[in-house]
Amino acid sequence: MKRLVSKNIEELIPYPPGKPIEELEREYGIKGSIKLASNENPLGSSPRAVKAIRNYLSRAHFYPDGSCYYLKRRLAEKLRVNAENIILGNGSNEIIELLVRTFLRVGEEALISDTSFVVYRLIVKAAGRKFSSVPMKGLRYDLKGMRKKVNARTKLVFIDNPNNPTGTIVRRKELREFLSDLPEGAICVVDEAYYEFANDRQYPNTLTYLNGDKLVVTLRTFSKVYGLAGLRIGYGVAKKELVNYMERVRQPFNVNSLAQVGALAALEDKEHLKKTQENNRRGLAYLCREMERMGLEYVPTQTNFFLINLKRNGAKVYQDLLREGVIVRPMAGYGLPQYIRVTVGLPEQNKRFISALRKVLFTPGNSRD
Ligand SMILES: Cc1ncc(COP(=O)(O)O)c(C=O)c1O
Known part of the structure; x- marks a missing residue:
């Protein structure tokens, strides 16, 4: 056949x-039995989120707000960025997909690390694009090794920080050095799904790159610390030009309404x-x-x-x-x-x-x- x-x-x-x-x-x-396999929140969802979702259930016949207006604004306020810097997704996995579909053109490549989140390579392959993968050193990202692999075709670099499955981090200085010779037009995606658990003093604040000359995308999620994995909602923070391109590619109603109200309430649940x-x-x-x-x-x-x-x-x-x-x-x-x-x-x-x-x-x- x-x-x-x-x-x-x-x-x-x-x-x-x-x-x-x-x-x-x-x-x-x-x-x-007990499940300790998917890095979910053992305390469950934020109770405030659950309440907000219950209250919203009777409005499930409406399409969701395709712009995630309120959530975007609240997140922007919290992160001290502009709403135009934020894109919401059906889990941060969807933002990974949007990044690949939007930016990785024919002939361009992604750069990833062995022993990191498997979804990067799955999505790149599914899109018919190529990636190269660099071994870790002592179960940590080898950013020096990755630097050597950057070439004119490199368009997207995925850094999982902290990394799943090793739990290790890339430090501020390592990231800064790596970014310092990232070529113009290459995008460094830093996946911070576990951001709220990291407490190492050397853990970088990637939002500080937002107004610099390098293209850095920060990914975060409501699936872990906020306990909303089943609702599927995550976000990316990037320069507005990058967000704008991804907004063209995403589905109009990619984030469901329960996820939006749940996330909004969870953000207030200190x-x-x-x-x-x-x-x-x-x-x-x-x-x-x-x-x-x-x-x-x-x-x-x-x-x-x-x-x-x-x-x-x-x-x-x-x-x-x-x-x-x-x-x-x-x-x-x-x-x-x-x-x-x-x-x-x-x-x-x-x-x-x-x-x-x-x-x-x-x-x-x-x-x-
Ligand atoms: C490194 C990493 N990134 C992203 C995700 C997925 O997050 P989401 O549920 O927001 O799609 C996970 C979930 O396991 C993860 O471990």
Whole structure:
């Protein structure tokens, strides 16, 4: 049969979706399992957002506000930028897609890093464009290595900061140096999906580049700290010329109305934000202490998840943890077959994960390769 799709699409492997929890429970004959696999907010959505969404439900027959007027203005005020610098998307994933579709022309390339968010390469490939990927160094972005790969075809650079799945950051000075010789017309996208969890003093403020001569796009999301992953809403901040081009490409009603009212309310929910950050800080401290007690190597993180180097088959440990009703993320797909990625949960979930991991790793005959 005549080939229906391009080679790029033929070669794509769909993003591996986690199975619904109910399905896993049925398959494994377990109940009351916990999911620490998708870096969601264990405290749930912002209660203010939930209330606002409930109040709005009866208006779901109207199309959403295609310009996200109120949300854009509130975000602009909060971030101290202009509303014209902001583009809203159906999750920040959609902004990644818009960036690729709008700016990456035939013959141009994206530059990414190995062991970073898999969606960058999926979207670039699906668009029929090319990327080059640079290995990390010690599970951190090798920006010096990436600088060497920048060439006249480089149009989009994706930097995930903090990085999923490693949890590590690119520091202010490293980013500044990298940007200093980024050629004119190349766009550096800094994905800050976990921005609100990062507390390292060296973590850069990418909004300071907005009025400079380099093209920097900052991506943020309501999926993580605000707990609105299911609603799909995220945003990009960039020079208004860049926003303007993406506005031409996006669908007219790309952000649904419940997501808009939910996000607007979540932005005012300082209590939920604080609680989330505090739960994460305490949870991480506990989990890291337990890693040390078990003699397990882990990667210090600036996010709400972390990597554990089990030094044995991570996929097997993942399966054994499933049987204990704990869902984590195996990492073989990221080239880290001995690792698992675990999202910080509520205190009781973290405890349950630790006791399941102990059982899986230290019961004789368990989880061997
Ligand atoms: C690095 C990174 N960027 C973006 C996203 C997606 O965010 P959104 O839910 O806003 O599409 C995620 C979600 O896992 C992520 O880890």
